[in-house]
Amino acid sequence: MTRRAAMKASVACVALAMAAAPAFGQDKPPERKALRVCQDPNNLPFSNTGGEGFENRIAEVFGKALGLPVTYYSFPQRMAFIRNTLRYKLPGADYPCDIVMSVPVGFDQVSVTKPYYHSTYAMVFPRGKGLDGVASSDDFLRLDPAKLASLRIGIYDRSPASEWLSRHGLLERGVPYKMLNADPEQYPGEIIEKDLAAGKIDVAIVWGPIAGFFAQRVKNPVLSVVPMKSEPGIKLDYQMAMGVRYGEREWKQQVESLIESRQAEIQAILKNYGVPVVDDSYAAPGK
Template identity: 45%
Template structure:
């Protein structure tokens, strides 16, 4: 499973994020311009207006909180350019300029997959995994690991409707366990700006349209918490042959090494603050691998 699987999912947003831009990055390797890296005391962030728990236009997501903490530590004012994280996101935000000026609309994407090729990337600050979420009920009470799902009595297992996003690791897992016929497939990029991945839990799981859903952990954790004690979350451990865990970095424009390094160093010095924010949103966290300061971009 490649990192591209995550980008096609998530930014389901983690899903929802990989197709966010288009074109070759070499065309955007411009030297830093005045006021596009905080020189004017403004942190300009590119974000999705409706992608909780990551971000929204009310500032309620964990990416909003991380951006707010960074701006505070830098002594900057925080401003946003909002655009749905779908096809064209990078082109319409990080790479787009304010009309009739040479200033870019925004200068930082708080969450991109590690090594994302549409932007330069910092060291990772978040390491999480996919998870299963299901309604607490007697016939599913024995599930404490993903493997436990496979141990259910056949008459129970083969009646379950399994909600998945297309082109995510869950697809491969269902295929490898002969459960793909029971999948209820969702599109990672629906084209509806009002749609959000957590609807699988908040609406469809609650209504009984699906029995078990497979989601990127940060999304699963947040919406499972909102559902209270009605649902249970089971994260995927490292699984031979199928990758469920991914690291998330921050994205900047290619060619802006000074700015990228500044953000990278902030992450390195403030990982504890970031972890505290992520934990408050019930993000299932795995250890973040140590990383050097941002290399030349």
């Protein structure tokens, strides 16, 4: 074969490969008999086995729109949640679930949809205890130094809240709680529903949906929720989306269509659960 003929053959092979690639890349979705959701079994306000979380409620909205029953595959959302749910597959078996109802935008273990809500970390504290004038984190930092020095501030370790306390010289006021707890009965809202309500701590700084939901559930004392703005170097706000497996392009597009068409119902559910939904002004300047 001449050099010219070899080059032509090489180009032809590349062209054939490129033409064939889309065929292998097509992700024809299987016929769905149910909307199969990956969930944590004890993680209110997000989900639980009783179907009481806002993720459960949104999944029911989606199931109704698709004309499908909703089923759940539960695994504690501690370490390796995605590996043990969305990407879990035994030889010869099907995946047990097809969608994770809440992941932060930018999460790289799944194919992330468009966002459906934007929230932020929030302070929670009882009314009538000297903090009633606090309507922002700046107001909190302007409190009398003696008052600040007296506060016990509950935070989850290794969370943005601990970074925020450190930034503002308040780390010694922090009361740390374990981010990952092996006890399956433990749930994130205990910091509010048990310890804050009982007066063991004076303030809790937690992820907004947890703050809003459990502040609603505690009737005595009445609790205030103050959303916090991100600061340069400390991200407190996150846009939340849904996650599907990589390669399932058509399924992702279908989920995004549901997010768009059912937006009013989604926002009503979030409001009912007390989720503090924020706008872009809560992001750090320049973000």
